[in-house]
Amino acid sequence: MPRHRTLNSFAIYGFVTWTSTNVLLVAIMCWAIIPDSTLARLGITYFPDKYWALALSAFANISFIFVLLLGVCWNLFQTPDMHSLKTVCDLYTKEPVDTDEGCVPVLFDIPLAEVNSAVGMRYNAT
Numbered sequence: 001m002p003r004h005r006t007l008n009s010f011a012i013y014g015f016v017t018w019t020s021t022n023v024l025l026v027a028i029m030c031w032a033i034i035p036d037s038t039l040a041r042l043g044i045t046y047f048p049d050k051y052w053a054l055a056l057s058a059f060a061n062i063s064f065i066f067v068l069l070l071g072v073c074w075n076l077f078q079t080p081d082m083h084s085l086k087t088v089c090d091l092y093t094k095e096p097v098d099t100d101e102g103c104v105p106v107l108f109d110i111p112l113a114e115v116n117s118a119v120g121m122r123y124n125a126t
Contacts, residue, residue: 028053087112 031039032053039047080086089109096108 031047032050036050039045094106094108097106099105
């Protein structure tokens with residue numbers, strides 16, 4: 001007898017949200033494209049000005065870009081300073097040790113100054 005899988009509630013909510021968003025998008029696009037006289041003939045007489053079709057979409061796009069930039073700025077703000085010990089070492093830092101010639105070197109953490117010089121960053125400690 002085959003076993004049926006039960007759907008997760010998140011999958012159901014996601015499908016309902018996706019479907020309702022697409023239906024709302026089609027309704028807004030129809031409202032924005034169809035002339036007012038055609039909407040009046042269909043019996044739809046109470047609707048907002050067509051200006052809001054452009055204004056709300058522009059507001060949504062600008063808000064989305066603002067949130068993305070705000071997240072990037074917040075992460076840069078939370079980055080420790082180059083002089084901070086948080087960027088240099090922690091509890092699990094392994095210092096480089098000298099090994100014999102021809103042996104496999106021991107695993108160690110590359111110092112921050114060496115990484116910065118390898119990727120082309122110059123930092124003047126003034």
